[in-house]
Amino acid sequence: MKRARVRVTILGVTVQVDEAAQRTAGQTEEGTGVVAPSRDNSPAVAEPKVFRRRSGRTIAGVAGGVADHLGVDVLWVRAAFAVLAALGGAGAVAYGLLWVFVPQAPADAGEPVSTKERQQAFGLVALGIGLAVAVGTLSGYVSGWVAGGLAVTMVGAVVVWREADESQRRRWRAGARSGVLGGGGRGALVRVLTGAALVTTGIAVFLAPGVKLDQIQFALLAVLAALVGVAVLTVPWWLRMVRDLGEERRARIRTEERAEIAAHLHDSVLQTLALIQKQSETPREVQRLARGQERQLRGWLYGPAGYGARVSSGGVKPAPGQPQVIVTSTLSEAVARVSGEVEDSFAIKVQHVVVGDCEVDEKLAALVQATREATVNAAKHAGVGEVSVYAEVEPEQVSVFVRDRGRGFDPDGVSPDRHGLAGSIRGRMERNGGEVRLRTALGEGTEVGLTMPRASVTRRTKEQA
């Protein structure tokens, strides 16, 4: 009779919960990406439906999680559990089952909990236990001994289970390691042992009502011996399981890694190779494609947002398919971008080297534009395949040198209708307080030196090369 009621109750909760979860799932699919960012570990919306709360929990966050999904105040859910606990412990059993089957919320919602709510919660927990024991004892269904034993066992179980939750969270924070203890140190060990002792005591009390103290001792020792025996006998099996788990996890990571690389190579390199085969009659176009692809692949492998950087820093990878937005805000990035653009448009090689780095302000933006103009000039007129761009950030100024070994020119002989050097470079630099030095002669190549004093001396140390 009582069993049936328990099951109905649990089913009732579960059914309701499922409906609520489906409702939210539907909403999320309509407004994609609204919910997903807050739960970055869950790949899809549909899979996990209810989450136990991580902050603001009293025991395991079950009531909070259920309340979140039913859209009611957590106080009512707690009260319901407490009242149900009076009905032959149904509430406690339901709570335990939900604890086991409902996963923790992977990300912390971080809602602060008032002291009042906390006190209320503890009060309700005490009330639930009290009611359960009282009703049980009064109805004569369970004796005091049994109720006491049950209570002790439950408290022990709660302690150990909380520790398991705790270790799962530590694992999320720190990566690897499994098991109940999961790197929690001595405190965790003490808590787990205490919990285990409580459970053992509870069971012993439950099993031996009315026996003498030395018999309890004997029973405890027997249980302990049995546990130790089981633990020792199953050591190889445990070890193998742990190892297999680790192995499987590594294999999965490798597979994902390979899939990501394959996807990237397919999207970029294979496409470019196909294009190159089509364009094989025009060497200029082939060169342009090859250079562009090389630059892109390099950026992906070694760049600040690239694959290599993510691997070496151990950082979280953005989900595949998510575009990586790179904001061009430092001088080295700006120079690299400008060099890339000129390479793309003129099918030449621009070798750029940047020493030091800083934020690009208005003056430096003008400098970068002038650099671009000088590089374009070199690409157009020098008649060589390679241009060197060198930028150095010094405390007081930023200098840029754009150099080619091309045909050079006679600065006095430039026809007045060509404004590239005069307007785009000299004008732009001088308006911002910078300087242009030009060194060229027919047949000796050209070097344009640009210097721009720095407005602020807030120097940004380079994070990476």
Next chain:
Amino acid sequence: MSDSETQSGPQSGARRPVRVFLVDDHALFRAGVRTELDSLTDEVEVVGEAGTVGEAVAGIGHHKPDVVLLDVHMPDGGGAEVLRRSRPDHPEITFLALSVSDAAEDVIAVIRAGARGYVTKTISSQELVRAVVRVSDGDAVFSPRLAGFVLDAFADRPGAAPISDPELDLLTPRERDVLRLLARGYAYKEIASELFISVKTVETHVSSVLRKTQLSNRYELSRWASDRRLV
């Protein structure tokens, strides 16, 4: 085989070809470099090649070349591993790193492992020959990118770690000038005329910078070098 001939110093009067050993895990690339070097000039002679770290160590011990052209990225530890295993037995052999990567970690790691220079694979064949001859003469070869990295590593920035050994941890103003011009794409001869010094002096400065790059405890240098070993 040519390894029976007696080892003479690289700067013997009538210049014999520089004997080069190729180490790269891409057979296609090895074949390309071999063809280029053999057809282009008599100054360089390819005596052998290897595709793995183990083969390379054995081949270098067997052929005793003047210069080893060394790929940075290979399975089983790459160029740095070849350097670690070959250099103690053959200190007279010089290594020139030749890689498609121009990431600071790769460049600095292989330089600190003992390479006399670093060039990227997009270098023209003539320049590659020049670089090989230069390192075989005991000089260092800095690509503009490498010069940039070194300038960056030796820069005085606020909050940098204190200098423990000024002899190794600081560049002289002249060395800095030379590096700047290298980073700007100048050839040694052009640097010499720009700074009104001899080419020999430029070479001395570059070698000194190389020594500092290899031995200094500057934070960036050791960090770049150790980063690569983790991957």
